[in-house]
Amino acid sequence: MEIHYEVISEDNINCIKDLCNELMAYQKSISYIHTELFDGMNFETRMIPSVKSAQANFLVVAKDDQEIVGYAYSNIAPKQIYTNDFATLQCESFFDFDSVKTDDVGCLSQFYLKYGYRNMGIGSVLFKKSMDWLNSFNSINDLFIFVSNGNDNALKFYQGKSFKISHQILDGFITVLRNT
Numbered sequence: 001m002e003i004h005y006e007v008i009s010e011d012n013i014n015c016i017k018d019l020c021n022e023l024m025a026y027q028k029s030i031s032y033i034h035t036e037l038f039d040g041m042n043f044e045t046r047m048i049p050s051v052k053s054a055q056a057n058f059l060v061v062a063k064d065d066q067e068i069v070g071y072a073y074s075n076i077a078p079k080q081i082y083t084n085d086f087a088t089l090q091c092e093s094f095f096d097f098d099s100v101k102t103d104d105v106g107c108l109s110q111f112y113l114k115y116g117y118r119n120m121g122i123g124s125v126l127f128k129k130s131m132d133w134l135n136s137f138n139s140i141n142d143l144f145i146f147v148s149n150g151n152d153n154a155l156k157f158y159q160g161k162s163f164k165i166s167h168q169i170l171d172g173f174i175t176v177l178r179n180t
């Protein structure tokens with residue numbers, strides 16, 4: 001197996017549509033709190049609006065030969081977007097604005113490897129490439145990752161990469177991780 005990595009332009013995000021929908025289905029399958037909130041979450045309702053509303057987007061994929069087997073999607077977006085987003089989930093504001101000095105925040109928004117490609121270091125490469133991109137914005141200090149309930153493996157992975165649990169929202173539906 002020879003894995004290589006490729007940055008995908010915004011015009012070509014459709015190439016991860018199936019994997020994005022797999023990620024949503026995976027998250028739903030392991031979730032036990034407000035599982036119904038995953039209904040209606042898919043590439044069209046999550047990925048496309050996210051890309052459109054962000055100031056900057058970064059999509060990197062892992063390929064096994066010609067097949068895309070995983071991706072990480074990060075963005076820089078106004079912090080207000082997250083408040084609006086979680087408001088649609090009938091959720092309180094997702095973090096204390098006073099603790100974030102800038103208008104924009106960085107987020108590792110979606111991260112997924114197909115079954116059979118996990119625990120081999122591929123995610124660590126995608127994660128590092130995403131962090132390198134997010135950290136290239138000198139004006140952005142605050143990075144966030146949202147992990148849905150039931151995904152303790154992902155929580156451990158991010159904690160191993162120095163992200164810390166900030167708080168939970170919507171009865172624990174999502175755990176918010178921060179870089180500070």
Ligand SMILES: CC(C)(COP(=O)(O)OP(=O)(O)OC[C@H]1O[C@@H](n2cnc3c(N)ncnc32)[C@H](O)[C@@H]1OP(=O)(O)O)[C@@H](O)C(=O)NCCC(=O)NCCS
Pocket residue numbers: 026110111112113114117118119120121122123124125146147148151153154156157160
């Ligand atoms: C979460 C996810 C993206 C992590 O990617 P991954 O490729 O499995 O992660 P890695 O292999 O880089 O790292 C996982 C573990 O394997 C270890 N590892 C790293 N390189 C390795 C290698 N070459 N061989 C074996 N193990 C390795 C790492 O140390 C790590 O252990 P740790 O978490 O205790 O530090 C991936 O497992 C996944 O897609 N899971 C399903 C979807 C998901 O949960 N997405 C996250 C949504 S928030």
